Amino acid sequence: MTNFSDRLAQSILDRRSAVCLGVDPDLARFPEKLRAGYAARSGELGAAGAVAACFTEFASGLIDAVADLVAVVKPQAAFFEQYGAPGWEALRRVVACAHEHDLPVILDVKRGDIGSTSAAYAAACFGGAPDLAGASLPGLDADAVTVNPYLGADALSPFVERCGRGKGVFVLTRTSNPGGADLQERECAGRPVYLHVSEMVARLGAAHVGAYGYSDVGAVAGATAPTSLAAVRAALPQAFLLIPGFGAQGAGPEALAGLSSGPALGYVVNASRSINYAWLERGGDYRSAAAAAATEMRDAIGGV
Amino acid sequence: MTNFSDRLAQSILDRRSAVCLGVDPDLARFPEKLRAGYAARSGELGAAGAVAACFTEFASGLIDAVADLVAVVKPQAAFFEQYGAPGWEALRRVVACAHEHDLPVILDVKRGDIGSTSAAYAAACFGGAPDLAGASLPGLDADAVTVNPYLGADALSPFVERCGRGKGVFVLTRTSNPGGADLQERECAGRPVYLHVSEMVARLGAAHVGAYGYSDVGAVAGATAPTSLAAVRAALPQAFLLIPGFGAQGAGPEALAGLSSGPALGYVVNASRSINYAWLERGGDYRSAAAAAATEMRDAIGGV
Numbered sequence: 001m002t003n004f005s006d007r008l009a010q011s012i013l014d015r016r017s018a019v020c021l022g023v024d025p026d027l028a029r030f031p032e033k034l035r036a037g038y039a040a041r042s043g044e045l046g047a048a049g050a051v052a053a054c055f056t057e058f059a060s061g062l063i064d065a066v067a068d069l070v071a072v073v074k075p076q077a078a079f080f081e082q083y084g085a086p087g088w089e090a091l092r093r094v095v096a097c098a099h100e101h102d103l104p105v106i107l108d109v110k111r112g113d114i115g116s117t118s119a120a121y122a123a124a125c126f127g128g129a130p131d132l133a134g135a136s137l138p139g140l141d142a143d144a145v146t147v148n149p150y151l152g153a154d155a156l157s158p159f160v161e162r163c164g165r166g167k168g169v170f171v172l173t174r175t176s177n178p179g180g181a182d183l184q185e186r187e188c189a190g191r192p193v194y195l196h197v198s199e200m201v202a203r204l205g206a207a208h209v210g211a212y213g214y215s216d217v218g219a220v221a222g223a224t225a226p227t228s229l230a231a232v233r234a235a236l237p238q239a240f241l242l243i244p245g246f247g248a249q250g251a252g253p254e255a256l257a258g259l260s261s262g263p264a265l266g267y268v269v270n271a272s273r274s275i276n277y278a279w280l281e282r283g284g285d286y287r288s289a290a291a292a293a294a295t296e297m298r299d300a301i302g303g304v
Numbered sequence: 305m306t307n308f309s310d311r312l313a314q315s316i317l318d319r320r321s322a323v324c325l326g327v328d329p330d331l332a333r334f335p336e337k338l339r340a341g342y343a344a345r346s347g348e349l350g351a352a353g354a355v356a357a358c359f360t361e362f363a364s365g366l367i368d369a370v371a372d373l374v375a376v377v378k379p380q381a382a383f384f385e386q387y388g389a390p391g392w393e394a395l396r397r398v399v400a401c402a403h404e405h406d407l408p409v410i411l412d413v414k415r416g417d418i419g420s421t422s423a424a425y426a427a428a429c430f431g432g433a434p435d436l437a438g439a440s441l442p443g444l445d446a447d448a449v450t451v452n453p454y455l456g457a458d459a460l461s462p463f464v465e466r467c468g469r470g471k472g473v474f475v476l477t478r479t480s481n482p483g484g485a486d487l488q489e490r491e492c493a494g495r496p497v498y499l500h501v502s503e504m505v506a507r508l509g510a511a512h513v514g515a516y517g518y519s520d521v522g523a524v525a526g527a528t529a530p531t532s533l534a535a536v537r538a539a540l541p542q543a544f545l546l547i548p549g550f551g552a553q554g555a556g557p558e559a560l561a562g563l564s565s566g567p568a569l570g571y572v573v574n575a576s577r578s579i580n581y582a583w584l585e586r587g588g589d590y591r592s593a594a595a596a597a598a599t600e601m602r603d604a605i606g607g608v
Contacts, residue, residue, distance in 0.1 A: 024420075024421075027434060027436070028434070035436055038436055039436035039437060042435070042436055042437065047435040047436070047437070047439065047441060048435065048441055050435070050436050051433075051435055051436055054436065076417075076421055076424075078415075078417060078421045078422075078424035078425045078428065079421075079424050081392075081424070081425065081428035082424050082427045082428045082433035082441070082443065083433060083441070084392055084393070084396065084428075084441075084443065084444070085389040085390065085392045085393040085396075086389065087428075088385075088388055088389045088392045089388070089389040092388065092389075110415070110416060110417055110452075111382075111414070112414060112452065113380075113382060113414055114479065114480065114481040115481065116328075117328075117380055117382045117383075118382075120380075120382035120383050120385070120386050121382045121385065123386045124382065124385035124386045124388075124391075129355075129386035129387060130331060130332070131346070131351040131352065131354070131355055132331070132339055132342055132343035132346055132351070132354050132355055132358065133343060133346065133351070135351065137351060137352055137386070137387070137388075139386065139388065140388070148414075148416065148452050148454050149454065149486075149487065150452050150453065150454040150476060150479075150487060150488070151414075151476070151479050151481060151483060151484060152479075152481065152482075152483025152484055152485065152486030152487060152488070153483045153486055154481055154482055154483030155481060155483055172454060172455070175418065175454075175455050175456075176418065177418040177419065177455060177456065177458055177459060178456075178458055179455060179456025179457045179458030179459055180455060180456055181456065182453075182456030182457055182504065183453065183454060183456060183497065183500065183501065184454070184456070186492040186493070186497070186500065187492060187493070188490040188491060188492045188497070189490070189491070193487065193490070193492070193497065196487065196490065197487065200486065
């Protein structure tokens with residue numbers, strides 16, 4: 001299927017799950033045995049290389065364990081970037097691992113810059129940078145990215161231009177953190193900033209609607225601000241929503257009432273820590289604990 | 305000196321220059337001879353590795369050529385990220401090259417995310433990620449970063465916490481691109497969004513003022529919107545301003561009238577393409593052309 005939104009819808013329908021697996025590797029919460037194995041290889045791999053290899057094993061184990069339980073995988077780039085070049089390579093491998101399971105990948109990078117720079121970020125995430133022979137490099141080969149709207153529509157265009165050619169974009173509207181209100185909830189001409197952003201998303205996404213009726217230009221809206229989340233949905237009936245704030249951040253399934261906009265719901269709900277580190281609460285192997293947590297979350301969200 | 309703002313002020317005074325050298329490597333504008341040398345090494349280094357090595361040579365040559373003419377170096381991360389792990393390593397080397405010349409480095413990444421994720425981005429840019437032995441890794445070892453305020457004050461805090469310990473932050477207020485107006489110029493409660501951001505910057509920066517009287521928490525404000533730039537300065541008398549929009553983006557020295565706020569001006573003016581690729585206009589070696597363009601710009605800005 002050509003459109004990202006169609007691949008995402010199909011994945012939700014095939015797995016009967018609207019769970020988005022956030023991949024947020026944090027060494028301090030890894031099982032001791034996993035850490036010890038790579039600590040012993042720090043001489044061979046280098047300090048950052050050993051962590052990166054440990055991240056790859058952790059994330060691959062996680063994705064293998066929940067591949068039938070989640071619709072999409074969302075690695076958080078920041079955690080990988082901390083480990084430099086080996087971290088970046090680990091991130092590339094995590095994307096490839098999700099693709100082996102036929103899972104689409106939303107790269108959580110929250111980029112946004114002036115046009116020529118946004119085009120370079122799009123090439124980093126989606127591929128397309130030229131090499132010295134004029135061939136096109138694959139980049140991280142993500143299916144979709146998160147982007148920040150502060151720089152305006154022209155900063156988002158290089159990402160949106162990839163839509164309709166298999167790629168997708170999720171624009172931040174109302175984020176899940178408490179400080180999200182600082183700017184996003186400010187009233188301008190009778191509407192909060194995040195609804196002005198939603199209008200921008202609607203405009204950018206109108207030309208990129210797939211066969212399932214969803215646009216490749218979606219929005220990030222947090223479950224921790226349910227009134228705003230509902231307002232974003234009302235403003236964007238055709239957008240896929242990427243909804244953070246579940247689990248560790250505190251929101252529950254009640255925040256999803258009335259959000260469905262079609263056969264494939266039109267949203268995915270992210271959980272990172274509550275699945276990644278379910279073993280800390282539940283005990284046992286981190287993979288089985290993650291699968292149990294993902295199953296519970298899938299059933300709690302339901303709807304498909 | 306402990307404070308980033310003091311190191312930046314000292315660099316401006318020592319070099320009598322308020323030029324910020326943007327490093328935006330773009331293969332298509334490199335001298336043919338430089339490209340050909342690395343094209344021949346694509347087999348040995350890999351396609352992305354050869355470009356990354358070519359970037360490192362280009363940027364090192366540039367920095368060597370203008371080291372006495374500019375106050376600070378600002379690599380744009382996007383251009384490096386396009387080339388994956390080797391690109392990231394090239395970015396690290398460019399930071400190190402600027403440091404060899406005692407030039408501070410503003411890493412232009414425009415990051416911003418919820419707290420725990422912003423902390424990871426801060427570790428990527430400034431160092432501090434733990435390895436498997438519990439030691440702290442150096443990251444890219446930048447002196448300052450650009451950050452995006454859309455997620456609010458709590459998203460900026462992990463960066464601001466590094467201030468006073470040698471690091472600095474530049475928060476986007478009014479950016480230099482045309483779409484910058486889409487959200488940033490919207491009126492909320494009688495003031496445009498970018499001035500609400502400026503108030504946030506003033507609040508975050510008040511505790512981090514160095515010996516020269518400037519805060520480690522600065523602001524990005526584009527010269528292409530001179531009225532807004534002047535309003536940001538009025539709202540932030542103690543902030544260092546990072547001013548893009550000169551040269552290739554169209555603004556001239558008249559946009560700087562009245563902006564100086566002390567002996568070291570309190571601002572740096574960025575030029576990327578007009579210095580990086582001066583050879584395309586002026587001919588000759590790219591390094592000599594860059595030095596000539598940087599000298600002209602330094603003199604046009606003047607003031608110190």
